[in-house]
Amino acid sequence: MDFFILENRGAAFGILQNKVVFLSIVTFIVMAGIVYYIIKYKPTSKLLRISLALIISGAIGNLIDRTYYKYVVDFLTLHYKDVYYFPTFNVADVLVVTGTFLLAIYLIKEDK
Template sequence: MGNLELVIIILGIILDRVTKIYALNNLAGKKDLIIIKDFFQFSYLENRGAAFGIFQNRVIFLTLFTCILISAMIFYLYKNRKSSKLLAISLSMVISGAIGNLFDRVYYKYVVDFILLHYKDVYYYPTFNVADILVVVGTVLLGIYIIKDVK
């Protein structure tokens, strides 16, 4: 891995930790913090599963699975680090987010989620965190890299 990848991974982990510490200290056990009425708020949630709450209370399985995926991505990134900057950025973001949620899962036995998007009381998107954003954006960028590379 190069410097760019390490910077992205470290900054992503720091941003995730800082925001989760904020959530733990200022949102846990308190009323939701409304940012934009009927659309965006901070709402503390302890997610004991994976994305969208699947695999509830499977801490050991999720921890091992995440460690394997992180190791595979780091190995792939190391072997292909010079092939594409987009590949490096996308995998670094996914690794950073995976490490952020892995830390929570190991340390707390749950993942701290606190970002809630919704439309009034009609639709609620599942509560998420900065690590989740990193994983999703990194995955989208990886998809763009794959599509671009196929042509």
């Protein structure tokens, strides 16, 4: 793992470059939807509550960056020697991905 500062003016993997306003609006709508769901349905599943909290936390982190800097500050780079480099990301991205993964597990378990 290396630290490398990158100004990400798009979303994951560089998509939607320079669409700061659009990405901010979408992020806000998703966060509002999650908060609405939590308030209305008051989920009791610990796994569901944790997954939603992680997603909201990561979204807030990236939204703060987009609002303040007009880009997201990515700074973590994973690589295997000089053979493979994973795209640069930040802690907020880890929270969103982890939360989404846990949400998928919850949905699969609930479907059974």
